[in-house]
Amino acid sequence: MSHNPDDKNWWLDNPANIKLIIGALAVTCAALFIADFLYHKHGHFGFEQWPGFYAWYGFLSYCAIVLTAKQLRKFIGRDESYYETEDSDTSNEIPSMEDEQRANDPAARGEDA
Amino acid sequence: MTSLNPALLFLLAGVLLPLLPSATRRHCVLIVPLVGMLLLCLTPYGSYGQGDIFGLQMVSYRLDKLAFVWALIFHIAAVIGAIYAFHLKDPVQQVAALIYQGAAIGAVLAGDLLTLFIWWELTAIASVFLIWARRTDRAYRVGMRYLIIQVGSGVILLTGVLLQLHTTGSLAFEHIGLGSLASWFIFVAFGIKCAFPFLHNWLQDAYPEATVTGTVILSAFTTKLAVYALARGFAGTEILIWIGATMTAFPILFAVIENDLRRVLSYSLNNQLGFMVVGIGIGTELSLNGTAAHAFSHILYKALLFMAMGAVLYRVKTIKASELGGLYKSMPWTTVFCIIGSMSISAFPLFSGFISKSMILTAVAEQHYTWVWLVLLLASAGVMDHSGIKIPFFAFFAHDSGKRCDEAPLNMLIAMGIAAFLCIAIGIYPDALYAILPYTVDYVPYTTTHVITQLQLLMFSALAFAVLFLSGLYPPEIKSVNLDTDWFYRVAAVHVLTPLTNAAKKSTAAVFGTTDRLAQFSLNRMNDWVGPKAWLTRTVDSSGMVALVLGSLLVFLLVYLF
16 A cells, blocks of 8 residues: 555555456356356246346345345444443453464564554 | 263363363363264264163263264364464363353253253353453453343243153153144243344344454354254244244344444354254255255354454454455455355355255245245345455455554464365365265255356345445445344333332332331441450450460369369
């Protein structure tokens, strides 16, 4: 990243590569949809024979779930400290061997920063 | 010798463990499940450890095909858990883990209901220490809530067992089926531990609050023990189909909007249990095989996902999706293992979920439960969201949080590597798992139809994610908590009960005011006479005491002589 000069250039940091991945996903989906016409589908229900049934069902279910959940948040979402003031990430676990090694090793601490 | 119950080995080792030095303890925690697994595999099917108590036939160790699947995967989970926690020094967690795992194995191997009850309660009592080991006030309170519900399940089970004994005269743990009052008690007790809808919230409340390694261990045992108990006692009970279908669907909505990624996985766990419960409800050989196979592969990929998230929590000190992102740069191995876990739970071909979940779906279709089948398929798309995409995407990719850390410790990577290997191995070579299932398997997962339709479902779900995310419709990760049924006992019950208890206190004070004052007066007088500074109990110096003893001995001697 720009704020960390030691960081190398990561392939995924390039927006063009993200577009490449999404393009590949779209092509895969198109190919899978077309595949439905090229083989004899075995199913238990009549509607399974509809062209691209699983594709449609997957896409629409996914959207329905995510968008319903988004609305649900309006009703059941609360501030983080609603039940407890103590943060959920807090821990006083007994230090492990790994923790002790790192505490004694300044190099390991430096990398952590 | 081979008929030694492995659960007793865990229990004995757990009790003796605190006596060992810390460097030896962690090896012991690893060796015990390995030895236990050896014992288990060497034991032929049959009943052992039988005895009569008050004329009742008890079978403490019953090994058959159904019990074997669960006992084996519990041992594997214990080994993986021990490697994952190999860096720990905390004896409390090590002892708790061993006894908890042993109790779960003991319960699976129990041949009668009373033995089942004893192990059932021990899983509750031992496991709470994996939460308390976090040593925060928050963890203490969570642990108390967890313990009350878990022990409550045991009390309900005991009631059911005693009623069952009263009606049938037998303690044997065989098929029970719903009908009598006793069977309902047992059913509800199993249902609590299996996180049935409305009885589920202890799971999402407690599991994410345990220690880094504790959550991994918790995720494998309690709920799958309940699935086993249901499969043993209530196979083919139709209501389980509807309960299971509900369980697959509603936790998904909570998982989508939850910020704590280990809590997302707890909701996801609940959803996976739903598939197993449906399999039990269908009750055919295929569906029961499916439940057993799914429990087996589920324990592995769920532990793998919890391990990956635990490693993130351990290194970054937070597990909130809103604070994470871009960690693939720091933790590449953990990222890869997490993705393998995600692909397994989403049931991609060549991964374990593909060959186990589909058995249950096929069994549902064969019995023509169209609506249930559609719900399970919808839930499968939902799994793709919360565990297939959300977990790896928001932890390791998404917006770079700028956080940089070390890769997970070596022992954690090894544990994740083993689990990931098994997830893929089962996916590629399902016959190995099919060979140990309770019934003969007549099912072929890799057909053209199955592979293509499953890929369509998953890839179009992924496409939906891409569309929603890029268009800004996907709900953002924000710091928040979501209300669930725990609100009723954490807030509503407190609000309702506090005025009642206050009123009760006031009225008792009014009624018993006089007697209270009388009691207080008597206490004060007592204090005057025999209290710490009173003359009857005043401490005098030791020479006075010695003189008193000598004097009384002298009196004794004089009385004796004359």
